[in-house]
Amino acid sequence: MSWTPAFLQKHNDLMYLSGMEREQSYIFLNVPFADKDAAKRAGAFWDMEGRGWRISTETPRAKFERWLPRMFQPDARPPYIVSEMVPAPCWGVNLRSLLPAEVWEALRRECSQQAGHRCQVCGGRGPDWPVECNEQWQYLEDPATPGIGVQKLLRLAALCPTCHTIKHLGKAQIDGRYKQALEQLCYVNGWSFEQTDEHAEQAFDTWERRSGMEWHFDLGALVGMGIDKIVLRASPGLPPIAGVDVVLVPDLSLAFGFATGALPF
Numbered sequence: 361m362s363w364t365p366a367f368l369q370k371h372n373d374l375m376y377l378s379g380m381e382r383e384q385s386y387i388f389l390n391v392p393f394a395d396k397d398a399a400k401r402a403g404a405f406w407d408m409e410g411r412g413w414r415i416s417t418e419t420p421r422a423k424f425e426r427w428l429p430r431m432f433q434p435d436a437r438p439p440y441i442v443s444e445m446v447p448a449p450c451w452g453v454n455l456r457s458l459l460p461a462e463v464w465e466a467l468r469r470e471c472s473q474q475a476g477h478r479c480q481v482c483g484g485r486g487p488d489w490p491v492e493c494n495e496q497w498q499y500l501e502d503p504a505t506p507g508i509g510v511q512k513l514l515r516l517a518a519l520c521p522t523c524h525t526i527k528h529l530g531k532a533q534i535d536g537r538y539k540q541a542l543e544q545l546c547y548v549n550g551w552s553f554e555q556t557d558e559h560a561e562q563a564f565d566t567w568e569r570r571s572g573m574e575w576h577f578d579l580g581a582l583v584g585m586g587i588d589k590i591v592l593r594a595s596p597g598l599p600p601i602a603g604v605d606v607v608l609v610p611d612l613s614l615a616f617g618f619a620t621g622a623l624p625f
């Protein structure tokens with residue numbers, strides 16, 4: 361595989377054609393619907409074609425700070441996005457699987473709406489659907505308990521489909537989207553290809569090491585999303601889950617304590 365600048369340039373040209381806003385004339389903002397009047401007053405423009413609020417890259421950004429995607433925030437420093445793959449033993453434990461479909465759907469929709477249906481990292485959106493909801497986990501390892509870690513839910517984030525591929529590099533390889541993921545890492549973080557390649561290698565090494573560990577789960581962040589209880593089918597393989605009240609029943613039930621609320625970002 362040859363990752364020459366000419367190769368990347370060629371591929372980036374293809375990405376321009378596919379509608380990604382790489383030319384950087386504009387910055388698309390994360391403006392939730394409730395903020396639309398405030399964004400307009402501040403001087404943002406509604407882009408019909410892009411279906412989002414935008415400012416020019418030349419516009420002073422102070423007034424728009426709360427709506428700026430991560431890579432455009434004045435105080436943020438790269439990396440703005442990293443690849444951190446879910447260890448293999450944790451694959452079955454995700455909100456999409458643990459929560460009833462309608463509850464996950466409500467969270468996913470809220471996440472997208474809070475971000476103005478634009479990527480919270482780059483401001484982009486996908487050609488077929490705007491953003492995808494990524495569960496962001498923190499992997500806590502304690503030297504006192506080697507081989508056992510805690511996968512802690514931090515938040516949900518709205519990512520454009522391209523930024524989302526970065527989060528699941530292994531899947532991106534299978535889906536034929538690996539190059540696209542690496543190029544997005546270069547673009548968003550302003551990295552050279554060498555830096556990006558090194559990061560990807562480290563991400564796979566970390567994934568392999570963590571996949572050999574036993575994981576417990578902390579879903580306490582769900583409480584901030586209005587969910588303080590989850591009801592799970594009792595099963596001998598169920599990993600320990602903390603942070604919310606876990607009720608085990610013989611069959612999966614829909615008895616949830618759920619209320620919509622603002623998501624922590």
Ligand SMILES: [Zn+2]
Nearest residue numbers: 479482520523
């Ligand atoms: Zn993005």
